[in-house]
Amino acid sequence: VSMENKNNVTEFILHGLTQDKTVAKVCFSLFLVFYATTILGNLLIIIIIKTSEQLNSPMYFFLSYLSFVDISYSTVAAPKLICDLLVEKKTISFVGCIAQLFAGHFFGCTEIFLLTVMAYDRCIAICKPLHYTNTVNKHVCGWLVAASWVGGFVHSVVQTLQTIQLPFCGPNEIDHYCCDVHPLLKLACTDTYIPGVIVAANSGVISLSCFVVLIVSYAVILVSLRRRSSEGRLKALYTCTSHITVVVLFFGPCIFIYMRPSTTFPADKMVSVFYTVITPMLNPLIYTLRNEEVKNAMKKLWSRKVKRS
DSSP states (O other), rough: OHHHOOOOSSEEEEEHHHHHHHHHHHHHHHHHHHHHHHHHHHHHHHHHHHHHHSSHHHHHHHHHOOOOOOOEEEEHHHHHHHTTTTSSSSSEEEHHHHHHHHHHHHHHHHHHHHHHHHHHHHHHHHOTTHHHHHHHHHHHHHHHHHHHHHHHHHHHHHHHHHHHTSOOOOOEEESSSSHHHHHHHHHHHOOOHHHHHHHHHHHHHHHHHHHHHHHHHHHHHHHHTTTTOOOHHHHHHHHHHHHHHHHHHHHHHHHHHHHHSSSSTTTTTHHHHIIIIIHHHHHHHHHTTHHHHHHHHHHHHHHHHHOOO
């Protein structure tokens, strides 16, 4: 009620991803397949990890939560994006827009923290294998996942509060396919320099600092591998490659979008599509296609189902 009294805007009109109807139809088909693959692929990983006795290490514990976050994060924006590709007028209510902003930053930041935690897990597993079981036990894993969720929640609250305190008196057209901080700051009927700096500091510092931690973790891993045999070195690198690929695909676009003041670029929409639609779909493919343990667990699960039928 207080938000509605403060603002003249009750809904926003989204420009969407493209105005070309032919391109929109092609994108509709592609993104529908991408979203279905995201849901099914990540659900499959969760089921395999929960039902397999072999996949009981902390790495797979974190991976199951990463898959859950990917499903949630993709669902924040993808379904509306897909539906809006087929409609002429794309609208979203003020409350719905704020809810989408909150959920997007909540799950997105939680994923950033989870990827950082997974890098810490790999660093301990490879650099201190004898202490790994005691250092990264079930209790520690639970606390690390909980801390990731709390960190994502706090970050999202800060971003959302910075936005809902601003007056919106028109225009109400967002040059984007979803609600995010930078496009909304552009529509506010007041000077947004300070909120823009806070937003950039909040999102940008988290993205960049976590990325630096990840780089340092893998630098430590590479240094420690120099003392290993060539076979042990290849095996350790193989387990890290999947995680490094996911990190680069997710952090690159995030740093591009949020490590700058409150400005928008034409490329922002395509970059956002990459980390809200494409990356959550690629995660299960990367982790399953490059991981023999997951593939073996998948085969065993399939053979059990065939025997029962």
